[in-house]
Amino acid sequence: MLLKPIRDVGIAGYGAYVPRYRLPGSEVDRIWTDGQGGSPIEEKAVAGPDEDTASMSVEAARNALARAGLNPQVLRAVWVGSESHPYAVKPTSTIVAEAIGAVPAVQAADWEFACKAGTEAFQAAMGLVGSGMADYALAIGMDTAQGRPGDALEYTAGAGGAAFIVGPAEDSLAIIEGSFSYVTDTPDFFRRPMQHYPQHGSRFTGDPAYFRHVLASAQQLMDSLGTKPEDYAAAVFHQPNSKFPERAARMLGFRPEQTRTGLLCPMVGNTYAGSSMLGLTAILDEAQPDERVLIVSFGSGAGSDAISIRTTEKIEERRDRAPRTQVYVQRRKEIDYGLYVRYRRKLHMH
Amino acid sequence: MSIPRHWRLQNQRYSMVGEVCNACGAKLFPPRDVCPECSKPAYEPYRFSGNGKVYSYSTVYQAPSGYEAFVPYTVALVKLDEGPLVSAQLTDVDGEEVEIGMPVEMVTRKLREEGEDGLIVYGYKFRRLLREEAA
Amino acid sequence: MRDVSIIGIGQTEVAEHWDRSLRHLAGDAVLAAMQNAGVETADALYVGNMLSGLLTGQEHLGALIADFVGLRGIEAVKVEAACGSGAAALRLGYAAVAGGLHDVVIVAGVEKMTDTVNAETTTGLVMAADADYESIHGLTFVSINALLMRRYMHEYGVGHADFAPFSVNAHRNAVGNPYAMFRRPITVEQFGRARMISDPINLLDSSGIGDGAAAVVLVPASMAKEYTNGRAVRILASSMATDAVAVHDRPDPLWLSAVEASAFKAYQQAGVGPRDIDLFELHDAFTIMSALSLEASGFAERGRGVWLAEAGEITREGRIPICTMGGLKARGHPVGATGIYQIVEVVQQLRGKAGVNQIGNARLGMAQNIGGSGATVITHILEAEA
Numbered sequence: 001m002l003l004k005p006i007r008d009v010g011i012a013g014y015g016a017y018v019p020r021y022r023l024p025g026s027e028v029d030r031i032w033t034d035g036q037g038g039s040p041i042e043e044k045a046v047a048g049p050d051e052d053t054a055s056m057s058v059e060a061a062r063n064a065l066a067r068a069g070l071n072p073q074v075l076r077a078v079w080v081g082s083e084s085h086p087y088a089v090k091p092t093s094t095i096v097a098e099a100i101g102a103v104p105a106v107q108a109a110d111w112e113f114a115c116k117a118g119t120e121a122f123q124a125a126m127g128l129v130g131s132g133m134a135d136y137a138l139a140i141g142m143d144t145a146q147g148r149p150g151d152a153l154e155y156t157a158g159a160g161g162a163a164f165i166v167g168p169a170e171d172s173l174a175i176i177e178g179s180f181s182y183v184t185d186t187p188d189f190f191r192r193p194m195q196h197y198p199q200h201g202s203r204f205t206g207d208p209a210y211f212r213h214v215l216a217s218a219q220q221l222m223d224s225l226g227t228k229p230e231d232y233a234a235a236v237f238h239q240p241n242s243k244f245p246e247r248a249a250r251m252l253g254f255r256p257e258q259t260r261t262g263l264l265c266p267m268v269g270n271t272y273a274g275s276s277m278l279g280l281t282a283i284l285d286e287a288q289p290d291e292r293v294l295i296v297s298f299g300s301g302a303g304s305d306a307i308s309i310r311t312t313e314k315i316e317e318r319r320d321r322a323p324r325t326q327v328y329v330q331r332r333k334e335i336d337y338g339l340y341v342r343y344r345r346k347l348h349m350h
Numbered sequence: 351m352s353i354p355r356h357w358r359l360q361n362q363r364y365s366m367v368g369e370v371c372n373a374c375g376a377k378l379f380p381p382r383d384v385c386p387e388c389s390k391p392a393y394e395p396y397r398f399s400g401n402g403k404v405y406s407y408s409t410v411y412q413a414p415s416g417y418e419a420f421v422p423y424t425v426a427l428v429k430l431d432e433g434p435l436v437s438a439q440l441t442d443v444d445g446e447e448v449e450i451g452m453p454v455e456m457v458t459r460k461l462r463e464e465g466e467d468g469l470i471v472y473g474y475k476f477r478r479l480l481r482e483e484a485a
Numbered sequence: 486m487r488d489v490s491i492i493g494i495g496q497t498e499v500a501e502h503w504d505r506s507l508r509h510l511a512g513d514a515v516l517a518a519m520q521n522a523g524v525e526t527a528d529a530l531y532v533g534n535m536l537s538g539l540l541t542g543q544e545h546l547g548a549l550i551a552d553f554v555g556l557r558g559i560e561a562v563k564v565e566a567a568c569g570s571g572a573a574a575l576r577l578g579y580a581a582v583a584g585g586l587h588d589v590v591i592v593a594g595v596e597k598m599t600d601t602v603n604a605e606t607t608t609g610l611v612m613a614a615d616a617d618y619e620s621i622h623g624l625t626f627v628s629i630n631a632l633l634m635r636r637y638m639h640e641y642g643v644g645h646a647d648f649a650p651f652s653v654n655a656h657r658n659a660v661g662n663p664y665a666m667f668r669r670p671i672t673v674e675q676f677g678r679a680r681m682i683s684d685p686i687n688l689l690d691s692s693g694i695g696d697g698a699a700a701v702v703l704v705p706a707s708m709a710k711e712y713t714n715g716r717a718v719r720i721l722a723s724s725m726a727t728d729a730v731a732v733h734d735r736p737d738p739l740w741l742s743a744v745e746a747s748a749f750k751a752y753q754q755a756g757v758g759p760r761d762i763d764l765f766e767l768h769d770a771f772t773i774m775s776a777l778s779l780e781a782s783g784f785a786e787r788g789r790g791v792w793l794a795e796a797g798e799i800t801r802e803g804r805i806p807i808c809t810m811g812g813l814k815a816r817g818h819p820v821g822a823t824g825i826y827q828i829v830e831v832v833q834q835l836r837g838k839a840g841v842n843q844i845g846n847a848r849l850g851m852a853q854n855i856g857g858s859g860a861t862v863i864t865h866i867l868e869a870e871a
Contacts, residue, residue, distance in 0.1 A: 020442045020483075048441065048442060048459075049419055049420055050420065050439075050441055050459040050460040050461075050475065051459060051460065052460060052470070054470075054472065055457075055458055055459050055460060055472060058364075058458045058472075059457060059458070086470055087470070095472060098360055098364055099364040099365060099458050099472070100365075101365060323480050323481065327480060327481065328480075331480065331483050333442075333444075345419075355617070356621075359617055380617070380618045380731075380734075386729075386734070405636065405738075406632040406633070406635045406636035406639070406738075407632065407635060408628045408631035408632050408635060408683045408684055408685070408686070409683065409684050410623065410624075410625055410627075410628045410683045411681055411682060411683060411684075412603070412607060412625065412627070412682055412683065413604065413607065413623065413625065414604055414607040414608040414611055414620070414623070414625055415604045415605060415607075415608045416608075417623040418604060420623065423623060425622060425623060425624045425628050425632070426632070427632050427636075427732065427733055427738070434733070435732075435733035435734075435738070436618075436733050437615075437618060437619045437622055437624055437629075437632075437731065437732065437733045438622050439622050439623055445684070450635070450636070450639050461621055461622060461623070462621070462623070471621070473621065473622070475622075
């Protein structure tokens with residue numbers, strides 16, 4: 001059941017993007033509970049008025065290309081996973097492919113699986129490269145997530161994501177050891193067509209959804225590979241808040257130090273399809289050669305992809321070819337709820 | 351909606367592809383096919399680095415149709431490292447942070463939307479160097 | 486080539502003419518000019534206008550207005566060169582008379598700007614700029630001028646307050662012009678406090694947008710004596726020059742090379758120099774344009790335009806009076822009509838009919854109309870006929 005291609009593949013380049021604006025959780029709290037409710041995270045990243053999943057993906061993709069040192073024309077696929085594609089019909093991926101110079105001999109498509117659309121695209125890229133159909137494929141997880149005003153999600157629904165170029169193992173800064181997907185029909189969170197905001201099952205999103213899927217995919221991947229938590233230098237789990245990934249890591253037997261570097265949710269919020277992938281970029285920024293990293297995504301609806309990678313010596317020369325993830329995380333301009341409402345178009349102008 | 355007008359300029363807008371004059375070496379942006387320096391044909395595409403410095407700037411408080419959602423926003427003349435001046439918006443900046451001579455880099459952003467149900471036009475804007483902003 | 490004279494002028498007040506349509510405004514000005522000239526018909530009508538299509542849904546102004554003023558059947562056409570449309574139409578009329586195509590030509594400028602809301606007017610004005618490389622980036626016409634002004638202040642070390650004399654002078658002169666839009670003086674303090682439009686340009690750096698129409702009647706100088714109403718004024722020079730539309734395409738954005746080319750061609754044609762000019766109706770759409778125009782037209786050294794104003798030399802008593810009837814700033818700037826208003830005002834001065842605003846011994850007057858931020862420049866030099 002392990003997903004592993006015939007040809008060894010790896011990550012040739014990666015790139016992060018987080019927008020500049022930050023909405024403190026205390027601002028949402030101030031408006032909706034008169035400061036009495038507290039906030040699950042410190043603050044979340046908010047896309048500027050001229051940003052969307054396409055523009056943010058372009059920057060992450062350019063960073064990934066810079067790290068890989070590749071001519072964009074070698075890419076055979078540009079795949080963008082998101083729940084906030086700027087068009088309902090018309091691919092985000094063609095915009096990204098055109099902007100980075102990867103057209104026209106390229107596959108392009110948008111992926112949707114709530115917060116795991118990005119890792120789903122990543123696994124498909126593994127297959128495309130691993131089968132020998134392509135040498136390089138670009139997989140992006142990026143979102144400008146929306147929470148209903150006043151809803152619990154509004155504290156955390158953030159913006160950001162990451163891009164990964166999957167390539168042959170011999171040109172990789174990290175070898176992909178294998179992947180595992182665990183999927184069931186579990187409607188913990190969804191958004192119907194034409195609806196601006198999602199609905200969620202509140203506490204139903206926990207045990208039957210997040211934990212069941214995340215724990216299963218991670219455990220079964222490690223079982224298949226014969227690895228244990230202590231074999232990993234770092235691990236990153238999907239981060240709808242800080243508590244869920246911390247608890248999942250603990251239950252699997254990971255120590256807090258292993259998840260600290262990739263845990264960005266307290267500073268940028270839940271970046272949905274970008275969440276676990278963005279965490280992975282922060283880990284790769286710090287990783288030494290020959291270290292194992294576990295990445296586990298979760299997408300509502302529901303499913304989880306677990307991927308095990310092992311860094312190579314190429315990571316050291318490549319990581320500083322593009323801005324590190326912490327550069328984006330630390331760049332911040334705080335906004336208040338009013339400006340947030342304006343930037344995210346929650347004001348009815350007509 | 352003016353879809354073809356925007357579509358045909360994508361190369362310039364998305365990745366600052368201009369031209370270089372093979373006769374005198376001048377780098378041209380926007381592309382114009384005839385070199386303004388030596389009047390010789392200049393068709394050779396040339397991709398600009400997107401790096402430059404602010405030559406002048408102004409913050410717009412009264413926007414034309416289609417740009418109201420962005421006010422106040424800062425527009426600038428940017429002197430590209432390769433020579434040409436280009437008109438564009440500065441993004442991710444507050445007006446008071448900008449000064450003449452400030453180094454900037456190109457990013458791709460939404461330029462405008464043709465209404466709620468129309469085309470989204472993407473193109474170049476400039477921001478302060480990321481590494482300086484994070485510092 | 487025949488010498489050409491202006492024998493009649495007409496204008497409407499620049500204002501928000503809620504009850505007058507574009508054709509009525511044009512008609513008022515044309516009929517006033519014909520009456521002033523003492524003509525009952527004409528061979529051709531040239532209409533300067535920039536925005537009628539966008540702002541009022543009406544193009545095809547030549548035939549429309551010719552018919553409306555009772556001249557159905559004559560040659561008539563609209564001329565467009567952004568804010569320089571008025572003088573561009575005059576140049577066409579001048580060429581038609583000078584070249585012997587026509588004997589009696591009416592040139593009108595008209596703009597109806599208040600039929601739409603602000604954002605649409607802003608959208609219309611920026612059509613003077615480069616749509617693909619300026620306007621798409623959210624640049625407005627004001628902000629393009631603001632980019633020039635900021636750079637000017639930076640390069641020459643001047644402050645915003647140093648531009649105040651231009652607006653103060655314009656408003657002072659508008660007080661005595663019954664056709665002006667803002668007939669009240671302003672102070673330096675008011676100038677500094679005005680609402681910001683596109684920094685550093687504030688409301689009092691900017692010309693006022695209004696509805697208006699103006700018209701003149703041209704005949705060959707040899708025929709001017711046949712008409713008795715008012716003294717004729719001779720067109721000594723008419724010249725046009727162009728520059729890149731986009732400011733970023735100009736090698737030296739602070740030097741309006743089309744202003745220089747147009748002005749100096751005109752001086753040469755008239756056989757005069759800047760020193761001989763008694764008054765100068767320049768294109769003060771924004772205070773920065775006044776400074777740049779004075780410099781490129783040879784009245785001030787580069788970077789010294791504001792100091793000419795600071796020294797009081799631009800007032801009616803100064804060395805080179807500008808905006809003697811209020812200029813674009815205070816008479817108002819009905820864009821496509823402005824070039825004709827400037828001509829009408831120079832004629833008023835040269836006829837000695839400028840009322841309290843009369844410049845003493847005005848013999849040579851210059852009018853300079855600019856399309857865009859310096860891309861089309863039309864300069865006329867007029868002389869009072871003895």
